[in-house]
Every structure is written in structure tokens, then in C-alpha cells.
Amino acid sequence: MDDGPRIGVWVCECGGNIGGVVDVEEVVERFRGYVAEVSKETFLCSKPAIDGIRDAVIKQGLEGVILACCTPKMHLETFMRSLEEAGLNRAYIEVVNIREQCSWVHMADPAGATQKTIDLIRGAVERVRCSTPLEPLRMKVIPEVLVIGGGVAGITASLRLAEFGMKVHLVEKRPSIGGHMIQFPKVFPTLDCSQCILTPKMASVSKNPNINLITYAEVSEISGVPGDYTVKVTLKPRGVDLEKCTGCGECSPVCPVEVPNEYDESLGSRKAIYVPFPQSVPPAYTVDFGSCILCGKCLEVCAPDAIILDDRPKEIELRVGAIIIATGYELYDPMNLSNYGYGKYPNVVTGLEMERILDVNGPGMGQLLVPKTQRPIKSVGYILCAGSRDPENGKPYCSKVCCLYALKQAQMLRDRGVEVWLHYIDIRAPGRRYEEFYRATQEKGAMFVKGKVTEVLPYSEKLLVRGEDMMLNIMVENLYDLVVLCPPLVTSDDTLKLAKGLRVPVDEDGFILERHPKLDPLATKRDGVFAAGVVTGPKDIQTTTSEAEGAAMKAVNFLSKERLIEPNKAVIYASLCDGCGACIEVCPESAITLRDGRAQINELLCSGCGACIPSCPKEAMDQQGLSESQLKAQIRGILEPSEAEIKIIAFVEGEVAYTAVDLAGLARIGYPSSFRIIPLPSMSRLKLSHILYAFALGADGVMLLEAPEHEGPYGRAHAISEKRAEEYRLELEDHGIDSVRLWFSRIYIPDWRKLERVFKVFHSTIEGEGPLDPETRAFLRNRLGLT
Amino acid sequence: MMNSKNVLDSVPEEIEMALGVSRQSYRYGAESIVFKARVEELSGQNINLCYQCGACSSGCPLSKEMDLLPSKVIRLVQLGREDPLYSRTIWICSTCFECEVRCPRGIDIASVMEALRQIMLRRKYSEVRLESIDPEKLRGLPQIALISNLRKLMA
Ligand SMILES: Cc1cc2nc3c(=O)[nH]c(=O)nc-3n(C[C@H](O)[C@H](O)[C@H](O)COP(=O)(O)OP(=O)(O)OC[C@H]3O[C@@H](n4cnc5c(N)ncnc54)[C@H](O)[C@@H]3O)c2cc1C
Ligand code: SF4
Ligand code: SF4
Ligand code: SF4
Numbered sequence: 001m002d003d004g005p006r007i008g009v010w011v012c013e014c015g016g017n018i019g020g021v022v023d024v025e026e027v028v029e030r031f032r033g034y035v036a037e038v039s040k041e042t043f044l045c046s047k048p049a050i051d052g053i054r055d056a057v058i059k060q061g062l063e064g065v066i067l068a069c070c071t072p073k074m075h076l077e078t079f080m081r082s083l084e085e086a087g088l089n090r091a092y093i094e095v096v097n098i099r100e101q102c103s104w105v106h107m108a109d110p111a112g113a114t115q116k117t118i119d120l121i122r123g124a125v126e127r128v129r130c131s132t133p134l135e136p137l138r139m140k141v142i143p144e145v146l147v148i149g150g151g152v153a154g155i156t157a158s159l160r161l162a163e164f165g166m167k168v169h170l171v172e173k174r175p176s177i178g179g180h181m182i183q184f185p186k187v188f189p190t191l192d193c194s195q196c197i198l199t200p201k202m203a204s205v206s207k208n209p210n211i212n213l214i215t216y217a218e219v220s221e222i223s224g225v226p227g228d229y230t231v232k233v234t235l236k237p238r239g240v241d242l243e244k245c246t247g248c249g250e251c252s253p254v255c256p257v258e259v260p261n262e263y264d265e266s267l268g269s270r271k272a273i274y275v276p277f278p279q280s281v282p283p284a285y286t287v288d289f290g291s292c293i294l295c296g297k298c299l300e301v302c303a304p305d306a307i308i309l310d311d312r313p314k315e316i317e318l319r320v321g322a323i324i325i326a327t328g329y330e331l332y333d334p335m336n337l338s339n340y341g342y343g344k345y346p347n348v349v350t351g352l353e354m355e356r357i358l359d360v361n362g363p364g365m366g367q368l369l370v371p372k373t374q375r376p377i378k379s380v381g382y383i384l385c386a387g388s389r390d391p392e393n394g395k396p397y398c399s400k401v402c403c404l405y406a407l408k409q410a411q412m413l414r415d416r417g418v419e420v421w422l423h424y425i426d427i428r429a430p431g432r433r434y435e436e437f438y439r440a441t442q443e444k445g446a447m448f449v450k451g452k453v454t455e456v457l458p459y460s461e462k463l464l465v466r467g468e469d470m471m472l473n474i475m476v477e478n479l480y481d482l483v484v485l486c487p488p489l490v491t492s493d494d495t496l497k498l499a500k501g502l503r504v505p506v507d508e509d510g511f512i513l514e515r516h517p518k519l520d521p522l523a524t525k526r527d528g529v530f531a532a533g534v535v536t537g538p539k540d541i542q543t544t545t546s547e548a549e550g551a552a553m554k555a556v557n558f559l560s561k562e563r564l565i566e567p568n569k570a571v572i573y574a575s576l577c578d579g580c581g582a583c584i585e586v587c588p589e590s591a592i593t594l595r596d597g598r599a600q601i602n603e604l605l606c607s608g609c610g611a612c613i614p615s616c617p618k619e620a621m622d623q624q625g626l627s628e629s630q631l632k633a634q635i636r637g638i639l640e641p642s643e644a645e646i647k648i649i650a651f652v653e654g655e656v657a658y659t660a661v662d663l664a665g666l667a668r669i670g671y672p673s674s675f676r677i678i679p680l681p682s683m684s685r686l687k688l689s690h691i692l693y694a695f696a697l698g699a700d701g702v703m704l705l706e707a708p709e710h711e712g713p714y715g716r717a718h719a720i721s722e723k724r725a726e727e728y729r730l731e732l733e734d735h736g737i738d739s740v741r742l743w744f745s746r747i748y749i750p751d752w753r754k755l756e757r758v759f760k761v762f763h764s765t766i767e768g769e770g771p772l773d774p775e776t777r778a779f780l781r782n783r784l785g786l787t
Numbered sequence: 788m789m790n791s792k793n794v795l796d797s798v799p800e801e802i803e804m805a806l807g808v809s810r811q812s813y814r815y816g817a818e819s820i821v822f823k824a825r826v827e828e829l830s831g832q833n834i835n836l837c838y839q840c841g842a843c844s845s846g847c848p849l850s851k852e853m854d855l856l857p858s859k860v861i862r863l864v865q866l867g868r869e870d871p872l873y874s875r876t877i878w879i880c881s882t883c884f885e886c887e888v889r890c891p892r893g894i895d896i897a898s899v900m901e902a903l904r905q906i907m908l909r910r911k912y913s914e915v916r917l918e919s920i921d922p923e924k925l926r927g928l929p930q931i932a933l934i935s936n937l938r939k940l941m942a
Contacts, residue, residue, distance in 0.1 A: 442838065
């Protein structure tokens with residue numbers, strides 16, 4: 001026995017919690033002579049006990065420690081810290097859960113609980129004997145942040161980061177930052193001037209020495225790892241030298257080309273050389289080469305010689321440690337809602353176009369005129385949920401801000417004596433000061449009609465809107481000078497492209513998926529990539545800015561220290577790999593690439609799910625901290641010398657399912673003592689050979705408890721395993737083992753009650769089948785080359 | 788119980804659209820604006836504030852007897868429609884103020900009812916004629932019922 005590290009075993013009585021059921025004396029006796037040191041403690045987690053273990057490690061020169069006590073979720077970290085101080089490497093420290101998994105669940109079967117305790121400890125001892133030291137990966141991060149999108153979210157995040165002292169690169173695709181907010185004359189619920197509150201922030205962005213503002217540009221490529229990304233940014237040809245242009249505006253009036261201005265939602269016009277709006281940041285002009293006829297007139301008037309009519313796109317490269325996505329939204333295309341006549345009648349507009357119509361600097365200079373026909377607007381009908389909450393004709397979700405901006409515009413219109421009707425299906429005004437805002441709109445005399453509008457028809461110069469008044473059960477046919485559609489806020493192709501490049505998943509509506517929708521809403525599924533604003537779903541400016549502040553601080557936090565990365569990574573023995581690429585297909589993190597005909601794992605991307613390992617036909621893969629030899633030693637240690645009648649190995653996913661098993665223990669749910677649990681990152685770590693190995697060494701059944709597909713910590717790895725289990729079941733039959741001896745379940749944490757039944761049903765199935773017959777075992781041992 | 792369709796059909800005439808377009812209208816025209824303003828003036832209430840929660844109707848002890856629920860009276864007035872003038876509801880309302888107590892938007896519905904009765908009375912319409920009541924029955928009626936009806940008459 002004296003091969004490998006000198007190991008100490010400590011068994012905790014946990015007062016009577018363990019000692020009242022498990023014969024701790026007996027357990028200690030069993031390990032005497034088997035390991036270098038073994039003893040029991042009343043409370044292993046007490047300070048004197050922990051100090052005692054540490055002293056023993058130092059005094060006796062122990063190289064491995066097994067602590068048999070409560071669940072590792074309780075004290076593992078404390079034990080680790082203390083033992084690492086004593087010079088132990090974490091790979092040589094194991095906690096064996098004999099409270100939640102033995103004494104609390106086998107109260108009626110003390111002998112079974114004691115046998116199980118012995119088996120589990122032996123498994124851990126054997127595993128530690130095969131351990132190799134683990135060192136966390138250390139990585140230097142680049143203390144710079146890329147913010148993509150210069151709307152209110154990107155502006156706020158950049159300013160906060162810069163204030164902290166972080167270097168920021170803010171990339172905006174349009175000639176000026178400002179996003180949608182700069183298009184609004186006023187903002188709900190305060191009705192303050194949007195441009196007045198945003199313009200100073202935009203100016204601060206351009207002046208802040210920590211912010212590298214890159215406008216009229218798009219991110220074209222992102223590579224690297226969290227903490228160290230290389231980003232290629234394509235600068236569109238601007239036709240104007242940013243350094244030289246003074247923003248004097250001499251060029252614009254001489255330009256003969258007039259085209260619609262995007263800033264005015266194309267209701268107004270601009271020249272081919274232009275600033276989108278007077279307070280643009282940067283203030284420099286831009287040549288729109290899509291419409292410029294290269295006449296050269298502007299060149300003649302530009303005193304500082306800033307205009308470059310043969311400008312070409314340029315590419316620059318940035319290195320950043322973290323990224324904040326703040327690319328906002330677009331409006332759903334109302335052309336898809338053919339019954340509302342958008343695009344057909346000039347007096348059907350979107351909410352965004354209405355913002356421009358209401359702006360004193362808008363296309364009508366604040367006069368309320370119907371676009372194109374220029375008729376005065378005396379009555380306006382709003383159609384809310386024009387494509388929202390309507391999966392048949394638009395988007396399934398509520399767009400959240402439409403009710404409120406319609407109320408805002410209604411108030412502005414009422415203040416100018418315009419008659420306003422809002423056709424709604426529910427007025428949703430949750431949030432601070434929003435219900436009050438709704439009431440104020442009613443007070444000002446806006447009319448509300450509950451009922452979805454079915455169609456908009458031309459009626460001489462006006463529009464006839466047909467719907468129902470559900471309050472009165474009557475049909476409504478109203479005439480308006482102008483109809484405003486409130487279509488949903490949607491994600492953009494740009495965002496989708498970006499998400500793909502960053503390998504950040506999006507949800508079913510194309511919004512960036514949060515790491516956790518409730519508990520971690522500003523992080524994405526990728527380390528070091530954060531998101532803020534409407535890019536994660538419709539929301540108002542208040543929430544957008546709060547998110548931006550939060551995302552900025554998360555980025556700071558992420559970059560504030562050297563990154564210590566868990567070394568639980570997959571490894572490839574290059575000499576065995578023939579470059580077939582099977583593992584590449586499987587890896588949920590795309591961490592594996594082929595280089596020089598061999599697979600290579602990017603340790604910083606690998607999550608340690610283990611899904612790739614069974615996929616390798618050459619057995620060229622392994623995992624640090626959970627190696628093939630460790631896993632096999634543990635299985636063998638648990639099973640081979642055991643005296644239990646029926647032995648079942650339960651592989652349990654380590655976070656969700658494991659916690660459910662702990663909860664079953666906490667609730668003292670009783671189940672048969674035949675189960676011996678081995679935690680794994682996900683069931684996809686398991687090879688068929690592990691299962692065969694277990695059967696060969698004495699298991700009568702093997703159980704897999706996997707996390708739910710979408711709730712486990714390793715993403716798709718938890719999905720893959722179910723199909724694999726199906727395949728393994730077929731292969732077991734080929735080996736002469738009835739497939740009922742392999743069980744697969746998914747366990748949610750709240751499902752812990754269900755475990756009692758799961759364990760009992762499987763136990764009685766195996767009991768019914770009887771122990772695996774010795775011939776099959778002999779055959780398996782032979783095949784696996786076991787002695 | 789209320790059957791709004793019938794009530795609405797019984798409205799003598801429809802208001803025409805602004806613009807002079809001849810088309811049955813839901814939205815108010817000039818007359819309806821005047822009517823709404825008059826009710827608001829007589830009752831002192833901002834009727835636009837009603838968001839149709841239904842609390843007034845469900846609190847009203849007499850709503851079972853009404854042909855138009857109090858909340859619908861408010862809605863119709865909000866739209867400037869005169870329908871409630873021709874309903875029995877405004878005469879059944881006993882001015883108990885239960886609705887006013889319950890209205891989350893602070894509308895005094897009973898005063899709106901009162902305003903509607905006033906408009907009708909000024910149009911020389913009366914719902915209760917004392918002489919039409921059998922003197923036997925009259926003696927049997929609780930005094931308070933008579934007084935509240937007379938109050939309506941004098942409004
Ligand atoms: C009609 C209307 C009125 C509204 N009124 C109000 C109101 O009164 N009050 C309120 O609180 N909220 C209001 N909202 C909501 C408000 O618009 C949003 O909350 C806010 O604009 C979100 O900011 P953002 O920065 O997330 O997105 P955006 O404002 O959309 O900004 C995104 C920015 O990213 C840029 N971008 C996009 N893709 C890329 C790319 N690939 N590379 C680089 N840059 C990119 C865009 O050009 C843009 O500048 C209104 C919404 C609408 C539709
Ligand atoms: S060269 Fe282009 S931008 Fe300059 S004036 Fe002519 S059309 Fe306008
Ligand atoms: S499959 Fe899992 S363990 Fe393998 S490389 Fe990918 S992330 Fe790492
Ligand atoms: S209680 Fe008030 S708000 Fe509710 S329906 Fe009646 S009048 Fe309207």
C-alpha cells in the first residue's frame with residue numbers, strides 16, 4: 001500500500017448527525033494501516049479540528065487529505081484554504097460526503113450506511129493516489145475595454161469606465177454618437193429635453209483623454225480569449241479628415257446633392273456632405289459616398305483642406321480585455337403590417353418619425369404637418385402594439401416603451417391643442433412615475449380606446465381607423481389627420497452579426513442572451529463580454545443607463561486583477577491525436593481547433609465540461625483534475641473490495657443534480673444504501689468504458705443524474721449526454737448487460753423530492769434483476785484487460 | 788342587466804363627423820364636445836380620468852337594476868355620447884356615493900349622474916310623477932325613498 005502519496009483520513013461524527021448512524025469507530029479501524037494517518041473528530045469544521053489537521057499534515061509530512069464529513073458545498077473552500085497554507089496542493093484534498101449521502105438518508109440501515117461510508121472513503125483515497133498537482137492558470141489581462149455602439153448605453157458605459165481610469169475604445173457605426181435618444185425632443189416621464197441632457201455627455205466623450213472615439217466604423221473581426229481580445233475595426237471612408245475639419249459647414253450649402261436624412265427618419269433631407277444634426281459628436285462632416293457625385297464643389301470652399309474625395313476604407317486593430325455590447329435596436333418594419341397602410345399613405349408614420357415631427361428642429365421645424373402633403377395635423381390616432389404581442393404578425397413580446405412614448409407624444413400634442421386618440425390593448429405603465437404619467441395624459445384630455453385596430457383606410461385627405469371599443473362592445477370608425485404606429489423594438493442584423501463573431505448566444509427574438517436573466521443580467525454567456533441597453537431587450541432610458549453603469553463596473557471588476565483560471569481543462573496527448581476533428585464538433589465552447597493536423601485546446605476557452613473526451617476515437621484526450629486514471633481508481637476503490645450486496649454507481653452532475661441530492665439528505669429522505677455517488681461536471685464526461693469498468697468491478701447498476709438541459713453550468717454539454725446514454729444502453733446489450741441496468745434522469749434542484757422515488761425504483765429494478773452474473777463480469781474484466 | 792347594443796340603438800340621432808362627412812360616428816363631433824363639457828361643468832369632474840376599472844359598477848348596490856352600468860355611463864360621457872341621458876340608470880341611482888368612495892381616479896360618479904339628470908330635467912323630462920303613484924302605495928313607501936326621488940325631481 002505504500003506506493004504513492006502519504007494520505008491522512010479524517011472522519012467527522014458531526015455530533016450525532018453522522019456518528020448516530022455510521023459506525024465511525026469501525027470506519028476508522030478499517031483504514032488503520034491502509035493510510036498513513038486516520039482519526040475521527042466530533043466536529044471537523046471547528047477551528048481546533050481544522051488547525052489540528054493542518055498541524056498533522058505538516059508534522060507527518062502528509063501529501064493527501066481525505067475529509068469524510070458533510071457536503072463539500074459547506075466547507076470545502078475553508079478546508080482548502082487552510083490545507084493549502086500547510087503546503088498541500090488542491091488536487092490532493094478530497095471531501096467525502098457521508099452526511100447528506102449516508103447518515104441522513106440511511107438512518108434505518110446503519111450497517112449499509114457504514115459500508116457505504118467505507119466504500120466512498122476508499123474511492124477518494126484511491127483517486128487521490130492517482131492525482132497530479134493542479135496549478136491555476138494565470139493570465140494577464142489587457143486593461144482596456146471595447147464599447148460597441150454609441151447610444152445612451154455606450155456613452156454612459158464609456159464615461160463611467162473612463163472616469164475609473166480605464167482606457168476605452170468606443171466604436172459607433174454612424175457619423176455621430178447619440179443613438180436613438182438624440183432623436184427625441186423630450187423624454188418620458190419627466191418631459192425634459194432629451195438633447196439638452198444627452199449633448200453634454202456626448203461632448204464629454206469626445207473630450208475625455210481615456211476615450212478613443214471611433215465613429216463611422218464597424219467591428220469586422222474579433223479573435224482571442226476573454227481578457228485579451230484582438231479586434232479589427234473597419235473605418236468607413238469618411239471623406240473628411242477628422243483632425244482638419246473645423247465643422248464650419250461651408251461645404252454643405254454648395255453640395256448639389258440632396259438626399260433623405262436618416263437622423264430625421266428620412267422625413268427631412270441633407271446634402272451628400274453633411275453632419276446628421278448640429279450638435280453631432282464628433283462635429284466633423286462626412287461625405288456620403290453612396291450619393292456623392294464627386295463634383296468637387298465642396299473642395300473649393302473647404303478652407304482647411306479637410307475633404308478627401310478619394311478616401312478609402314481603413315482597418316485598425318485594437319487589443320482589449322473586455323467588451324461591452326451596446327448596439328441597441330431598430331424598429332420592426334411596419335411595411336409588414338399591410339393592414340395599417342404604412343408606406344402606402346403619407347399620413348401613416350412610426351413613433352420614431354413622430355419624434356422627429358414633434359421636434360422644433362425636425363423636418364417641419366416644429367410645425368405639425370403631415371409628411372409630403374404638408375397638411376396641418378389636428379387629430380392623431382395612435383395604434384399601439386402594432387406588431388408587438390403578436391407572434392402571428394410581428395413579435396411575441398411586449399416592447400415595453402411604446403405605451404410610454406405614445407403617452408409622452410400625446411401630452412406634447414395635447415399641449416398644442418391637437419386631438420389625440422390612443423388605440424391600445426393594455427396600457428402598461430409599470431415603473432417609477434409612469435402610472436402618474438398615464439394619469440397626467442388622461443388629465444390633458446387624450447382619449448383611450450381599448451381594442452386592437454384592424455385596419456387603416458384612406459378617407460379623402462384623412463385616414464379611417466377601424467377597431468373595437470371593448471369597453472362598450474361597439475365598433476369604432478374614427479377619422480384622423482395622422483396615424484402613428486408603435487411597432488416593436490427589434491434586434492438588428494448588425495447585432496446578430498456581432499453576436500455571431502463574438503460567439504455570444506442570442507435568445508429566440510435575437511436579443512443578446514444574459515448569462516442569467518435574473519441573477520447576472522449584464523453579463524453574456526462569454527467571460528469578459530457584457531451587454532447593456534436595448535440590445536438585451538426593450539427597455540427605457542433609465543434602465544438602459546443603470547445597466548450601462550453596471551456593465552462598466554462589471555468590466556472593471558473583470559479586468560481589475562490577474563485572472564486565475566481553474567485548471568480543470570481538457571488535454572490532448574498530441575502523439576495519439578490523428579486530427580480527425582471529432583472533438584471539435586462536440587465542444588460547446590468551440591475551444592478546440594486543428595493546428596498542423598492535430599487538435600489543440602485553448603485552455604482559456606475550455607470550460608472543463610469534459611464532453612469532448614468520450615468523442616475521441618483514439619483515446620487521446622483526458623482532463624486535468626479529473627483524469628481517466630483518477631476516475632477509474634475511484635470507481636475501483638468504491639466497488640472492488642465492497643461487501644455490499646447490491647452496488648450501484650450513481651454519476652451525478654456536480655452543481656444542480658448534486659445540490660438536489662444534498663437537499664434530499666437535508667430533508668432526511670430515506671433511500672436504499674446501494675447507491676455510491678461520483679460527481680462529474682456533466683454526464684457527457686462519461687465514456688462507455690467507465691460504465692463497463694464499473695460493471696466489471698462489481699456494480700450491478702449505473703445511474704446518471706444529469707442537470708436540466710438549460711440550467712446546468714456547462715451549456716450544451718448537458719444536452720449531449722442524453723443521446724450518448726441512449727447509445728451506451730444499446731452497447732451494454734451488445735456486452736450482454738440488460739440495458740435496464742443503466743438509468744438516465746435529469747434532476748432540477750426543486751425536484752429533490754422526486755429523488756426518493758428515482759432511487760427506490762432503480763434499486764428495486766436492480767434487485768429484481770439480481771446481481772450481474774459472474775460470467776459477464778469475467779468477460780468484461782477480460783475485455784478491459786483487468787486482472 | 789346592461790345590454791349596450793340595445794341602449795345604443797335607442798339613441799335618437801347620431802352625431803356626424805367633423806368635416807361634414809356623413810358617416811355614423813364614434814368619435815365626438817361638435818355637439819358631443821359641448822355635451823361632455825356641460826356634464827363636466829355641472830358635475831365638476833374630469834371625466835377623462837376614468838380608466839374603466841369597473842369599481843363603481845361592482846360597488847353600486849343598484850347596478851343589478853340598471854340598464855347601463857355606472858362605469859359605462861362614465862365611458863359614454865367620456866366619448867361625448869348622450870346615450871346615458873336616455874338610460875334608466877340615472878334615475879335608479881340613489882346617490883348613495885358608494886361609487887365615489889371606490890373610484891381610484893377620484894371621480895364622483897354620483898355627481899355625474901346628478902348632472903345627467905339635471906340636463907334631462909331641463910329638457911322637461913321627468914321620470915317620476917307623484918300623481919301616477921297609487922296613494923295607498925305612496926303611504927307605504929319609506930320616506931327617504933320619496934325624498935331622494937323628489938331631490939332628483941328638483942335638481
Ligand atoms: C419612438 C421612441 C421613443 C422613445 N422615447 C423614450 C423616452 O421618452 N424615454 C425613455 O426612457 N425611453 C424612450 N425610448 C426608448 C429609448 O430609445 C431606449 O431606451 C434607448 O435609446 C436605448 O439606448 P441604447 O443605447 O441601448 O440603444 P440605441 O439608442 O439604439 O443606440 C445604439 C447605438 O449603437 C449603434 N450601433 C448599432 N449597431 C452597431 C454596430 N454593429 N457597430 C457600432 N455601432 C452600432 C447605433 O448606431 C446607435 O448609435 C423610446 C423609444 C422609441 C422607439
Ligand atoms: S463632391 Fe460630393 S460631397 Fe462634395 S459637393 Fe460634390 S457631391 Fe457634395
Ligand atoms: S468539450 Fe468541454 S472539456 Fe472539451 S475542450 Fe470543449 S469545453 Fe473543454
Ligand atoms: S370607478 Fe372610476 S375609474 Fe373605475 S370605472 Fe368607475 S369611474 Fe371609471
